């Protein structure tokens with residue numbers, strides 16, 4: 001398919017380019033000492049991860065440990081209620097640990113093993129990435145250091161407990177506001193010192209090259225499976241594909257399967273409480289070009305041009321930028337990015353739970369809400385929604401804040 005002069009037949013061969021750019025977005029804006037470490041990872045990725053030994057080991061792990069392929073489910077009752085549009089969900093909530101994040105963590109940790117590293121290092125905010133990485137580290141027998149702000153450690157007690165049970169070291173960061181930003185800085189600093197023995201594992205399609213590419217490629221299994229399953233179930237392609245976008249890894253995973261198809265693709269960002277800066281985390285909708293965390297993309301800026309404070313009811317979408325490939329697809333117009341508010345999200349959370357017996361993560365509920373909205377606008381056709389994770393982790397919060405509806 002041709003789109004704005006981009007040939008999607010050869011898209012994955014051309015993007016990113018050798019320096020990690022998707023058009024003007026991406027790249028690597030980091031200190032030289034860290035660049036040496038990134039170059040080593042890039043080199044290893046192109047050699048090791050493309051080898052048949054690595055590919056077949058990862059394939060076996062996905063099947064035997066993660067429980068892949070995850071199914072696609074037809075939402076019969078919800079579709080019936082909405083009219084003539086058929087809704088389907090790709091069930092990443094059924095991936096081991098309950099979300100898509102394990103897809104790239106297993107890939108990154110397997111790469112660490114092949115590179116002879118003894119340790120994986122990462123930061124975590126809400127703790128989801130930390131739990132997925134701690135799981136992968138336990139599986140491969142690697143040690144695991146997770147940097148986490150002191151404020152987040154207090155807020156996310158169950159995930160801290162899970163990481164510790166899995167054998168990870170949770171390292172408390174007490175600088176500044178004691179949240180994600182400080183945890184990123186501390187983890188990067190530790191990595192600078194330890195890169196000979198350790199590998200840094202980024203939790204989404206963000207950060208310096210090669211991470212946006214590598215995480216996309218590890219997540220692309222979601223799109224490959226979903227396309228095949230949908231074709232088998234219905235004999236055709238969906239008319240639309242929908243996913244929520246925080247950093248953008250679950251979205252790139254499913255989108256990558258459909259970029260070369262005549263399918264409308266929608267990325268859904270969190271509008272939170274509204275469009276005022278500080279009330280949302282919709283970086284593509286309201287942001288502008290800029291560099292943060294080592295990559296160039298579209299970001300939300302504060303008065304000094306740094307990352308702005310952001311908010312979303314879904315802690316996993318609470319990030320002031322999105323992966324560079326999303327910025328690129330946004331500018332090309334190949335993917336339409338739109339927003340969903342907290343209120344619409346919570347309605348969808350209960351709707352899917354009650355109508356289908358699937359409790360979605362609050363992050364994923366953004367995509368469900370958008371799918372429902374889209375179904376009301378289309379009078380026929382089908383929509384495939386990526387259900388990035390399950391909502392067990394959100395239950396206490398929902399009951400406390402919204403009660404039982």
Ligand SMILES: *Cc1c(COP(=O)(O)O)cnc(C)c1O
Nearest residue numbers: 246247248249250316363388389
């Ligand atoms: C972390 C998370 C997200 C957001 O991350 P992306 O990189 O944008 O996919 C979405 N859904 C769930 C369930 C998550 O845990």
